[in-house]
Amino acid sequence: NAGVMQNPRHLVRRRGQEARLRCSPMKGHSHVYWYRQLPEEGLKFMVYLQKENIIDESGMPKERFSAEFPKEGPSILRIQQVVRGDSAAYFCASSPPWGPQHFGDGTRLSIL
Amino acid sequence: DAKTTQPPSMDCAEGRAANLPCNHSTISGNEYVYWYRQIHSQGPQYIIHGLKNNETNEMASLIITEDRKSSTLILPHATLRDTAVYYCIGDQAGTALIFGKGTTLSVSS
Numbered sequence: 475n476a477g478v479m480q481n482p483r484h485l486v487r488r489r490g491q492e493a494r495l496r497c498s499p500m501k502g503h504s505h506v507y508w509y510r511q512l513p514e515e516g517l518k519f520m521v522y523l524q525k526e527n528i529i530d531e532s533g534m535p536k537e538r539f540s541a542e543f544p545k546e547g548p549s550i551l552r553i554q555q556v557v558r559g560d561s562a563a564y565f566c567a568s569s570p571p572w573g574p575q576h577f578g579d580g581t582r583l584s585i586l
Numbered sequence: 587d588a589k590t591t592q593p594p595s596m597d598c599a600e601g602r603a604a605n606l607p608c609n610h611s612t613i614s615g616n617e618y619v620y621w622y623r624q625i626h627s628q629g630p631q632y633i634i635h636g637l638k639n640n641e642t643n644e645m646a647s648l649i650i651t652e653d654r655k656s657s658t659l660i661l662p663h664a665t666l667r668d669t670a671v672y673y674c675i676g677d678q679a680g681t682a683l684i685f686g687k688g689t690t691l692s693v694s695s
Binding site: 532 | 620622624627628629630631632635679680681682683684685686687688
């Protein structure tokens with residue numbers, strides 16, 4: 475009974491590089507959510523996706539950030555041209571329709 | 587999304603019951619009360635949720651007042667591993683969760 479799987483657990487990038495964070499939802503879950511937790515701050519919603527559709531991206535920064543949840547494969551959160559302020563823990567959650575969200579252990583992104 | 591109010595911190599002795607309160611006076615009729623916790627910097631862990639009735643699972647019990655304006659999460663026998671930040675969230679299923687500052691529960695021996 476695998477939970478939400480995120481990889482990598484830790485990711486180091488230099489300023490200007492691209493970061494790709496992956497999330498495999500729990501079996502049977504068709505909804506995926508991404509959250510960000512900046513150092514010493516609370517979790518903030520970024521984006522909510524269902525298979526091949528973005529449902530709510532109201533928390534996503536307007537530039538450099540994108541997310542997808544293809545028909546096959548994991549959900550991907552992509553950050554282009556990373557800056558120091560992108561350093562954070564990024565958490566993915568999944569849920570069935572009308573069920574509670576279950577979170578992964580996150581990806582810690584560090585920008586040099 | 588319902589605004590929730592929780593005490594910033596609470597202490598509990600190991601083996602005793604931990605009762606964590608939450609006020610959600612603006613909760614609407616179709617919003618659930620969810621409880622999560624975050625241990626150190628791990629991913630939030632789902633604990634329990636309810637709409638109107640009291641709920642119990644292997645982790646905790648959730649008591650919701652009849653007017654649904656407040657609730658209490660009960661950990662019946664707290665252990666050191668229950669030390670965490672506990673979040674009470676009022677939300678509809680299938681939408682983004684809005685995390686506040688939560689209650690930092692410290693369990694000591």
